[in-house]
Structures are given as C-alpha cells and as structure tokens.
Amino acid sequence: MKYEAVIGLEVHAQLQTNTKIFCGCETRFGEDANTRTCPVCIGMPGVLPVLNRKAVEYIVKTGLATHCTINPSSRFARKNYFYPDLPKGYQISQYELPVCEHGYVEIVADGKVKRVGLTRIHLEEDAGKNLHQAEGGASLVDLNRAGTPLMEIVSEPDIRTPEEASEYLKKLRSILRYIEVSDADMEKGNFRCDANVSIRPTGSTEFGTRAEIKNVNSFKFVQKAIEYEIKRQAQILDEGGRVVQETRLFDSSKGVTFSMRSKEEAHDYRYFPEPDLVPVVVSRETVEQIAKTIPELPDAKRTRFVQDYGLPEYDADMLTQSRALAAYFEEATKRSNQPKVVSNWMMGELMRLMNAEGKEIEDCPIMPERLAGMIKMIGEGVISTKIAKTVFEEMYKSGKDAETVVKEQGLVQVSDTGAIESIIDEVIKANPAQASDYKAGKEKLFGFFVGQVMKASKGKANPDMVNQLLKKKLSE
Amino acid sequence: MKITKKEVEHVAKLARLELSDQAKDVFTDQLSNILTYVEQLNELDTKDVPPTSHVLDMSNVMRDDVPQESLSQERALANAPDKAAGHYRVPKIIE
Incomplete structure (x- = not known):
C-alpha cells in the first residue's frame, strides 16, 4: 500500500x-x-x-x-x-x-x-x-x-x-x-x-x-x-x-x-x-x-535577494541561511556590482574551502571587498576565470589581496596577440598529425588544441583570444 | 468514595511511595473526604471567574540577567550521601 x-x-x-x-x-x-x-x-x-x-x-x-x-x-x-x-x-x-x-x-x-x-x-x-x-x-x-x-x-x-x-x-x-x-x-x-x-x-x-x-x-x-x-x-x-x-x-x-x-x-x-x-x-x-529589535528575517531577505539582485531562488535561499553570510554577499556585491558572480564564488570556491576546514563565514580570511576586487580583475581581463581559482585559493591561504597575489606569482593573463600566436605556432608544430586531421574536417580536435595552448601558457592565456587566434591559425 | 483504592495505588506508585495495605485504606478514606470537602466549591457559579493560579495579586516578578556567585563544588556536594570525581553518585540508571 x-x-x-x-x-x-x-x-x-x-x-x-x-x-x-x-x-x-x-x-x-x-x-x-x-x-x-x-x-x-x-x-x-x-x-x-x-x-x-x-x-x-x-x-x-x-x-x-x-x-x-x-x-x-x-x-x-x-x-x-x-x-x-x-x-x-x-x-x-x-x-x-x-x-x-x-x-x-x-x-x-x-x-x-x-x-x-x-x-x-x-x-x-x-x-x-x-x-x-x-x-x-x-x-x-x-x-x-x-x-x-x-x-x-x-x-x-x-x-x-x-x-x-x-x-x-x-x-x-x-x-x-x-x-x-x-x-x-x-x-x-x-x-x-x-x-x-x-x-x-x-x-x-x-x-x-x-x-x-x-x-x-x-x-x-x-x-x-x-x-x-x-x-x-x-x-x-x-x-x-x-x-x-x-x-x-x-x-x-x-x-x-x-x-x-x-x-x-x-x-x-x-x-x-x-x-x-x-x-x-x-x-x-x-x-x-521587542518587535522593533527584530532584524530582517531569512524569508524577507530571500525574497529581496531574488527581486533586487536577480538571484535564483536556490542561491537566495543558501545565501540567507545566516545573517553573516547574507551580509558578506551584500558587501561584495555592493563593491563589484555583479551579484550572480559573487554568489557563484561564494557558493562554489568559498564554501568548498571553508567547509573543508569546518569554518564559518565569520572566520573567512578573504574579506568581501577583496572578493569584489578579484571579480573586478576578471571583468577587466587582467586574470582569467580559470586563473582566478588559483588566485582565490592563494588569497584564502595567505590573506593577501588579489592584486598582490597576481603580481607575486606572475598570474596576469596573457592578452598579447604576438605572445599567444607564438605559443599556438609551437603547439601546431608539435602536433602535425592532429593539425592535418583537423583541417581534413575533424573539428572535434579544436578542443584538444585549446587545451594544449592553455597548458603551454600555464593557464595564463586569455581564453577568448586563444579561441579566436587558434581558429585563424588552424585554417591557414 | 471520591477516589478508589486503585487510584491511590497509582498515585503512590508515581510518587514512589510504598504503602501497606492498611495505609492504602486509610488514605483512600482521607483523600475521599478531602475531595468531598473541596467539592463544595462546585456549588458556586464560577462561569465568569478566571481560574486562579496564584493567590497573590501579583505578576511579572523578575530579575535581571546578571550572574551571581554559585556554590563551590565542595559546598554543593556537602549533603550528598555519595559522591565521586566532583559529581553526585547515584545508583545506576537503567534505561
């Protein structure tokens, strides 16, 4: 039954x-x-x-x-x-x-x-x-x-x-x-x-x-x-x-x-x-x-996060579970103006690192303004989203801001056409069989070349530019 | 009888009292008398009278949330028939 x-x-x-x-x-x-x-x-x-x-x-x-x-x-x-x-x-x-x-x-x-x-x-x-x-x-x-x-x-x-x-x-x-x-x-x-x-x-x-x-x-x-x-x-x-x-x-x-x-x-x-x-x-x-001492409660906050920041219900629910978490989100969003990106970083990398150590947001070594700073650097093309993960982890470990980490570790994104082109040339030269297969119509191999170029640049090449230049070079 | 011997036995059990058979009869009698006496109140119409929980006309006797000194462990345990490692020691609790 x-x-x-x-x-x-x-x-x-x-x-x-x-x-x-x-x-x-x-x-x-x-x-x-x-x-x-x-x-x-x-x-x-x-x-x-x-x-x-x-x-x-x-x-x-x-x-x-x-x-x-x-x-x-x-x-x-x-x-x-x-x-x-x-x-x-x-x-x-x-x-x-x-x-x-x-x-x-x-x-x-x-x-x-x-x-x-x-x-x-x-x-x-x-x-x-x-x-x-x-x-x-x-x-x-x-x-x-x-x-x-x-x-x-x-x-x-x-x-x-x-x-x-x-x-x-x-x-x-x-x-x-x-x-x-x-x-x-x-x-x-x-x-x-x-x-x-x-x-x-x-x-x-x-x-x-x-x-x-x-x-x-x-x-x-x-x-x-x-x-x-x-x-x-x-x-x-x-x-x-x-x-x-x-x-x-x-x-x-x-x-x-x-x-x-x-x-x-x-x-x-x-x-x-x-x-x-x-x-x-x-x-x-x-x-x-006593009623006057009651702050905005999780339900009201959740509704506001959906309405004001355009967050999905799920994100809003997660981020309003604690007042400190919600405050962190609002501070980072105020400074970066990118609510969904902030939410993604918080619910992804930030939670992953903090859960691994059983830490609460109150003890987070990355201040919200620093997360915002890093997000800005992604937006300006200084670092790629991929590199940002490395930067973020280093910020978490060292407590330094994104700019310092990027400078110290030479993680600035390579957006120089000449430099990327020369890496591409080398990759094509090293993989002649794949190159001719691609030209013969095996377009799936494009991803392979992107991977190789990113690897050769240690992840620092600007991915959009790699895509663009690689297409050009492979059709030459 | 306002109360049965069985009810007396039940109440005694809940109160962890061991009563002789004779005592049970005496208490059944006495408790019944008390209940009969109190029952006189039912003669009054209390439809519009709120139940009394306290005889004093007072409310809100409260204290501020300020810590006060507690007893030392030694003093707290001074009257305990048995103690061990700073605790009251009691017969094993069976669950």
Missing part, C-alpha cells in the same frame, strides 16, 4: 542568556562539574525561583519572528517525574497558557513555499547531565545544566517528508540565530529535536499511531531516523500488524530506531500550576518594543 507520513517536531532550544532561568548561576558550557549551581537550581528546600527577564524577552522575540500570538498572560506549571538529573522531582515548565501559540514557519519544499504550523512555544528549565560510569554500576550527576533556560517549540503535524523535516529545522535554526536568542548549535546540545512520526494510507485524513523518536542530534540523523521509521511502520502495516505507540531512540551507527521503553508505562506528569512563580504578563507596549 502507498502511505503518507505525518510528522510533527518538538525542538528544545537553549536561550543564550548569561544566567539560568530562575537563579543567577552562569550558563557557561564546559565548566567543572557542579561548580555552577546554587540552592535554587539544585532544589534545596525553602528556596524561591525568580524568573530571568531576558528569557521572557527572548521567547517573545521568537514568537514574533514565527508569527505567533503572544498570550497577554501566561504561567508556569510543575511537571512531576523522578530522574537523578532532576533535583526537585519536578521540572518547571508551562502547560496551559504558554507564552506563544499559533505561529508558523515557512520552508521551501519541492520548489514551493510551504507553511509548517507552530502549536506553541513555551519556556522551561533544562535538567542536569547524567554520566554513566562503567565500573561500580553507578551513575554520576552534574547539575551545572540544571535550570538552563529552554524554549520548547512544538510544530503542528504538518510535515510530510524527511526532507521537509530537515528544511523546517534548518529554517528554525536560522531564525533563532538571526534574532540572536540561541546559537542553536546541535553538536553542543543547544538545539535538540524529538520527532513524532506516524503513517497513513495516502489520501486518508485520519492519523495513524505515532512513535516518538527522542533526541536525535544532527539534521542528517533526523532525516535518516524519520526515513527509517516510515519504512519500519509501513512494513508492519503491510504485514497486517499494528504500530505501537512508544518512545524510540535512533542508533546512528546502524541507521535504525529502536524501542526505548519495553512497556508503555504511560507518562502521568500530574501538571499543576507552579505556586512559587507569579503569572507573566506581556503588555502590548512590551511586544511592540
């Missing part, structure tokens, strides 16, 4: 505040164990949590950037469960009345813009970290992370394919980085994703039984885990079985999901209003003030 997947994603994003959500302990990553805790975040009796103003500002900002309604009044709740990394025996979260509801994020899927609805975004505190000690049959607990502010962003089950899931996560991450509320770094665990996946016969409008895949830690793995899960569920249904509602984990080395809990000991979190925290009231003025 043909099936359609129904996917909803829950993302936990760490807010980039200086301190925890309910106390003044710092949220720095990689400190010695249990050196960033206080009576509040380790759950000592009689303490009082006090909400971090910045966390509220950040979640409101996120809600506005994702077209959510900001609830005028929201409140916290206790989610009760027992786990060694949760010192109080409950997590302070939100249940009824989250800060944000009913938003959406736009993704580009199959070349079309698609909206993925957001059910809600709420604030909560993170738990500590468990280390499983091999010997002695014990676990170790570090509570530095306990009380770190998180936003839980819950999507509607609007996602239909693993690719859409990946696009959604990328867009969400991009938005969070644009508005500077979270560095959304998956590797550091600052952006964690759970996927709810079910399938149903194509055309059906009812939901199937869903499996929840927990804590998948890269975009690639989210896609792979969902792909696997869809296949697994389809096989069960095809064999006449029933999908069990359960929590599963993804094993990235085997590419499979597996059941996490043997029997569904249904969660009963017994949520109730947190008596230690008073309601959060977000006034219209506050919302307006």
Whole structure:
C-alpha cells in the first residue's frame, strides 16, 4: 500500500542568556562539574525561583519572528517525574497558557513555499547531565545544566517528508540565530529535536499511531531516523500488524530506531500550576518594543535577494541561511556590482574551502571587498576565470589581496596577440598529425588544441583570444 | 468514595511511595473526604471567574540577567550521601 507520513517536531532550544532561568548561576558550557549551581537550581528546600527577564524577552522575540500570538498572560506549571538529573522531582515548565501559540514557519519544499504550523512555544528549565560510569554500576550527576533556560517549540503535524523535516529545522535554526536568542548549535546540545512520526494510507485524513523518536542530534540523523521509521511502520502495516505507540531512540551507527521503553508505562506528569512563580504578563507596549529589535528575517531577505539582485531562488535561499553570510554577499556585491558572480564564488570556491576546514563565514580570511576586487580583475581581463581559482585559493591561504597575489606569482593573463600566436605556432608544430586531421574536417580536435595552448601558457592565456587566434591559425 | 483504592495505588506508585495495605485504606478514606470537602466549591457559579493560579495579586516578578556567585563544588556536594570525581553518585540508571 502507498502511505503518507505525518510528522510533527518538538525542538528544545537553549536561550543564550548569561544566567539560568530562575537563579543567577552562569550558563557557561564546559565548566567543572557542579561548580555552577546554587540552592535554587539544585532544589534545596525553602528556596524561591525568580524568573530571568531576558528569557521572557527572548521567547517573545521568537514568537514574533514565527508569527505567533503572544498570550497577554501566561504561567508556569510543575511537571512531576523522578530522574537523578532532576533535583526537585519536578521540572518547571508551562502547560496551559504558554507564552506563544499559533505561529508558523515557512520552508521551501519541492520548489514551493510551504507553511509548517507552530502549536506553541513555551519556556522551561533544562535538567542536569547524567554520566554513566562503567565500573561500580553507578551513575554520576552534574547539575551545572540544571535550570538552563529552554524554549520548547512544538510544530503542528504538518510535515510530510524527511526532507521537509530537515528544511523546517534548518529554517528554525536560522531564525533563532538571526534574532540572536540561541546559537542553536546541535553538536553542543543547544538545539535538540524529538520527532513524532506516524503513517497513513495516502489520501486518508485520519492519523495513524505515532512513535516518538527522542533526541536525535544532527539534521542528517533526523532525516535518516524519520526515513527509517516510515519504512519500519509501513512494513508492519503491510504485514497486517499494528504500530505501537512508544518512545524510540535512533542508533546512528546502524541507521535504525529502536524501542526505548519495553512497556508503555504511560507518562502521568500530574501538571499543576507552579505556586512559587507569579503569572507573566506581556503588555502590548512590551511586544511592540521587542518587535522593533527584530532584524530582517531569512524569508524577507530571500525574497529581496531574488527581486533586487536577480538571484535564483536556490542561491537566495543558501545565501540567507545566516545573517553573516547574507551580509558578506551584500558587501561584495555592493563593491563589484555583479551579484550572480559573487554568489557563484561564494557558493562554489568559498564554501568548498571553508567547509573543508569546518569554518564559518565569520572566520573567512578573504574579506568581501577583496572578493569584489578579484571579480573586478576578471571583468577587466587582467586574470582569467580559470586563473582566478588559483588566485582565490592563494588569497584564502595567505590573506593577501588579489592584486598582490597576481603580481607575486606572475598570474596576469596573457592578452598579447604576438605572445599567444607564438605559443599556438609551437603547439601546431608539435602536433602535425592532429593539425592535418583537423583541417581534413575533424573539428572535434579544436578542443584538444585549446587545451594544449592553455597548458603551454600555464593557464595564463586569455581564453577568448586563444579561441579566436587558434581558429585563424588552424585554417591557414 | 471520591477516589478508589486503585487510584491511590497509582498515585503512590508515581510518587514512589510504598504503602501497606492498611495505609492504602486509610488514605483512600482521607483523600475521599478531602475531595468531598473541596467539592463544595462546585456549588458556586464560577462561569465568569478566571481560574486562579496564584493567590497573590501579583505578576511579572523578575530579575535581571546578571550572574551571581554559585556554590563551590565542595559546598554543593556537602549533603550528598555519595559522591565521586566532583559529581553526585547515584545508583545506576537503567534505561
């Protein structure tokens, strides 16, 4: 049977505040164990949590950037469960009345813009970290992370394919980085994703039984885990079985999901209003003030790049993934006036060199004005596009500008008719058989001669002139 | 009875409480009485009254995002029944 997947994603994003959500302990990553805790975040009796103003500002900002309604009044709740990394025996979260509801994020899927609805975004505190000690049959607990502010962003089950899931996560991450509320770094665990996946016969409008895949830690793995899960569920249904509602984990080395809990000991979190925290009231003025701090977002930028610079949708989408990347593009374009050429260099050579070193655009050794300078030299015929690749690589390595590199390495394009002609003469002389074959009608050999001439000139001959002069010489 | 013995057992399990059979009966009785007492509130018409989440008429008690000193590792772990390598040491967590 043909099936359609129904996917909803829950993302936990760490807010980039200086301190925890309910106390003044710092949220720095990689400190010695249990050196960033206080009576509040380790759950000592009689303490009082006090909400971090910045966390509220950040979640409101996120809600506005994702077209959510900001609830005028929201409140916290206790989610009760027992786990060694949760010192109080409950997590302070939100249940009824989250800060944000009913938003959406736009993704580009199959070349079309698609909206993925957001059910809600709420604030909560993170738990500590468990280390499983091999010997002695014990676990170790570090509570530095306990009380770190998180936003839980819950999507509607609007996602239909693993690719859409990946696009959604990328867009969400991009938005969070644009508005500077979270560095959304998956590797550091600052952006964690759970996927709810079910399938149903194509055309059906009812939901199937869903499996929840927990804590998948890269975009690639989210896609792979969902792909696997869809296949697994389809096989069960095809064999006449029933999908069990359960929590599963993804094993990235085997590419499979597996059941996490043997029997569904249904969660009963017994949520109730947190008596230690008073309601959060977000006034219209506050919302307006925060709205003013939101920069141009990726979707608006993408549209503008297509309209103003005539870039293809694909280029515009790639270049607007981060603010720094988009700013780099705009600066280089302003100085060279050749948007598509800038885009090609950025998405080609620049990304290739930077990805090889795992660098971000912020650390790029070639400043945008220098890329523009090099592009100008190509336009003026000083260097060929081919030579430019060598120049570019050298600029990247040495941090020098294009002019210096060209001068130092003698890479100036040869556009002197006499010089090119003499190279051509030598090439023809060295390949008499090919020359007579060409004259006899084997025109395919033209490319061979171009190659030989370029090689003999060490790539420096002006290719247009080589073409022109070679045609003339070969027909003599 | 407002609450069954089975529900008491369930709640006790969630709270990780081990109750004797006799205690279960006592709590079933007591909890039922409490629920009956609270149920009197249903006599009032609260159609236009927003639910109360907090008894104090306050909102927006917040702090600035300014770091404060944390406990030293030694002090943080001072009450721990067991510790190792700067961590709380707990029975193995089975997943």
